[in-house]
Amino acid sequence: SNRVETLEFQAETRQLLQLMVHSIYSNKDIFLRELISNASDALDKLRLESLIDKDLQVDTSDLHIAIEVDKEERTLTVRDNGIGMSRDDVVRLIGTIAKSGTAELLQKMKESKDAAASQELIGQFGVGFYSTFMVADRVILRTRRAGEEGGTRWESTGEGTYVVEDVEDLPQGTSVTLYLKPEDAEDQLFDYAAEWKIREIVKRYSDFIAWPIRMTTERTDEAGATTQDVQTLNSMKALWARARNEVEQAEYNEFYKHISHDWSDPLETIHMKAEGTFEYEALLFVPNHAPFDLFMREGKRGVQLYVKRVFIMDDCEALMPNYLRFVKGVVDAHDLSLNISREILQQDRQIQAVRRRLVKKVLSTVKEMQAEHADRYRTFWTEFGRAVKEGLVEDVDNRELLLDIISVASTHDANEPTTLRQYVERMKDGQKDIYYMTGESRAMIENSPHIEAFRAKGYEVLVLTDPIDEVWVEQIGAFDGKSLQSVAKGQVDLDSEDEKADTEPEREQQKKDFAPLLSWLTEKLTEQVKEVRLSSRLTTSPACIVGDAHDMTPTLEKMYRAMGQ
Numbered sequence: 273s274n275r276v277e278t279l280e281f282q283a284e285t286r287q288l289l290q291l292m293v294h295s296i297y298s299n300k301d302i303f304l305r306e307l308i309s310n311a312s313d314a315l316d317k318l319r320l321e322s323l324i325d326k327d328l329q330v331d332t333s334d335l336h337i338a339i340e341v342d343k344e345e346r347t348l349t350v351r352d353n354g355i356g357m358s359r360d361d362v363v364r365l366i367g368t369i370a371k372s373g374t375a376e377l378l379q380k381m382k383e384s385k386d387a388a389a390s391q392e393l394i395g396q397f398g399v400g401f402y403s404t405f406m407v408a409d410r411v412i413l414r415t416r417r418a419g420e421e422g423g424t425r426w427e428s429t430g431e432g433t434y435v436v437e438d439v440e441d442l443p444q445g446t447s448v449t450l451y452l453k454p455e456d457a458e459d460q461l462f463d464y465a466a467e468w469k470i471r472e473i474v475k476r477y478s479d480f481i482a483w484p485i486r487m488t489t490e491r492t493d494e495a496g497a498t499t500q501d502v503q504t505l506n507s508m509k510a511l512w513a514r515a516r517n518e519v520e521q522a523e524y525n526e527f528y529k530h531i532s533h534d535w536s537d538p539l540e541t542i543h544m545k546a547e548g549t550f551e552y553e554a555l556l557f558v559p560n561h562a563p564f565d566l567f568m569r570e571g572k573r574g575v576q577l578y579v580k581r582v583f584i585m586d587d588c589e590a591l592m593p594n595y596l597r598f599v600k601g602v603v604d605a606h607d608l609s610l611n612i613s614r615e616i617l618q619q620d621r622q623i624q625a626v627r628r629r630l631v632k633k634v635l636s637t638v639k640e641m642q643a644e645h646a647d648r649y650r651t652f653w654t655e656f657g658r659a660v661k662e663g664l665v666e667d668v669d670n671r672e673l674l675l676d677i678i679s680v681a682s683t684h685d686a687n688e689p690t691t692l693r694q695y696v697e698r699m700k701d702g703q704k705d706i707y708y709m710t711g712e713s714r715a716m717i718e719n720s721p722h723i724e725a726f727r728a729k730g731y732e733v734l735v736l737t738d739p740i741d742e743v744w745v746e747q748i749g750a751f752d753g754k755s756l757q758s759v760a761k762g763q764v765d766l767d768s769e770d771e772k773a774d775t776e777p778e779r780e781q782q783k784k785d786f787a788p789l790l791s792w793l794t795e796k797l798t799e800q801v802k803e804v805r806l807s808s809r810l811t812t813s814p815a816c817i818v819g820d821a822h823d824m825t826p827t828l829e830k831m832y833r834a835m836g837q
């Protein structure tokens with residue numbers, strides 16, 4: 273039976289589509305990049321599946337992408353003979369936006385009334401397939417999943433609903449046909465039915481795509497005879513295999529957008545090649561903003577593994593540690609089996625060596641950024657600092673390097689975070705330790721009585737407000753031979769020997785005077801505290817609660833309690 277269903281787009285999808293239909297994104301050309309990118313992914317998947325499953329009944333002899341134009345109908349079709357989609361896939365993948373963070377994005381867009389800001393947001397988010405509605409008022413997708421009999425047709429005008437239907441006799445793979453908006457026909461800039469326009473867009477955005485992107489062009493000679501000519505529009509050169517000095521930054525940027533599904537340029541590009549016993553090429557990118565799912569459990573890592581130009585897997589956790597999960601890119605290793613599994617990769621010594629080199633390279637790139645491009649480093653730190661600090665705990669081998677590149681807020685300057693090195697350089701004569709305080713917010717820390725004596729002394733205190741801060745300061749313990757000392761723990765001894773000698777008699781007297789009060793308080797508060805003692809740390813507050821030197825800090829206590837321990 274031919275099941276025809278009219279389904280509603282998910283509410284969030286509908287809102288995004290609204291934005292697309294009314295084209296808030298000024299660079300409409302990129303719809304073609306998105307379609308080609310999807311087609312290329314589908315071809316990668318098919319090739320891989322056919323390599324792994326030898327029984328799969330599919331034709332992989334001429335994998336390619338075709339662009340077809342019908343000038344009369346004003347349609348543009350992008351076709352691939354890749355993996356295709358089942359009917360369920362279509363409803364799941366095309367009818368809904370699975371991307372985490374969609375709701376937050378829409379909320380932000382609603383809040384910012386300003387069009388440029390919305391444009392920026394959508395640019396950061398990327399909308400893939402839906403970008404077709406910037407240039408088309410009707411889109412038809414036809415697809416047949418490799419190895420399956422029946423196909424599916426999907427159609428929508430990008431308003432509230434779409435129609436899915438079973439269809440017979442479709443070739444394997446996917447075709448997407450756009451009915452171009454008539455109003456664009458008048459403007460040469462947006463004439464997506466024009467050959468030169470398509471050629472230009474493909475060259476600019478998709479030249480590196482590893483599959484041929486073909487277009488059939490028609491020429492009519494003076495006698496009226498038409499001849500057809502099939503041309504390949506892209507050079508198909510794997511960017512990572514080319515010499516660094518032969519690749520333009522613009523090409524790197526487009527490649528980054530293809531693999532990351534991001535719409536903005538990367539912050540840093542790292543291109544490296546290793547020769548010798550284990551040959552590989554790596555092309556890595558540090559994005560210029562954090563993904564929405566950076567701190568979500570199922571968040572993905574961004575490095576793809578290729579073996580001699582063949583795509584093997586996305587999200588290759590063996591190549592990048594968790595704390596650098598935001599790094600995107602490609603590693604092409606020459607001497608691995610195409611069938612390699614994730615489990616085997618994790619154990620592979622060569623891969624472990626590659627990973628060590630990649631991590632070192634990423635961290636040293638950040639260090640260079642810090643030294644030479646302060647503004648870029650700042651962006652990096654704002655976006656990824658919280659994740660990078662996890663490395664202080666996870667990655668013992670690179671602790672030194674990590675300690676060099678981290679920044680933390682401090683009482684020195686409310687607007688400018690400091691490196692540990694800069695803190696040490698500002699330390700006062702006679703200051704032995706690096707002081708810090710952890711807490712939920714800067715305001716809470718600054719108003720805390722614990723900090724009073726330090727402020728009075730003019731000592732700088734690091735203001736640590738991320739939950740991970742608790743963990744690394746404990747584990748690291750010291751920097752540059754100076755111990756990291758919490759202002760909220762144990763006995764603080766801020767006075768020098770001379771000062772102590774001066775105040776000694778007075779202190780003895782105070783101890784005597786206050787002895788009855790202290791023992792009375794200790795008795796009264798026996799359930800709540802271990803001891804009540806006279807303190808020299810306060811200047812204006814009458815009392816404060818401190819932890820024992822070996823106790824957990826309040827935030828850590830809360831964290832453990834939240835984890836049910």
Ligand code: ADP
Nearest residue numbers: 310311314356357365366399400401402446533
């Ligand atoms: P993204 O590519 O970022 O996942 P898209 O909106 O571009 O988002 O595509 C959504 C999903 O639809 C893809 O992840 C893929 O699973 C599926 N898809 C899109 N185009 C194709 C295609 N040509 N062949 C097979 N699957 C496709």
Ligand code: MG
Nearest residue numbers: 309310400401
């Ligand atoms: Mg896509």
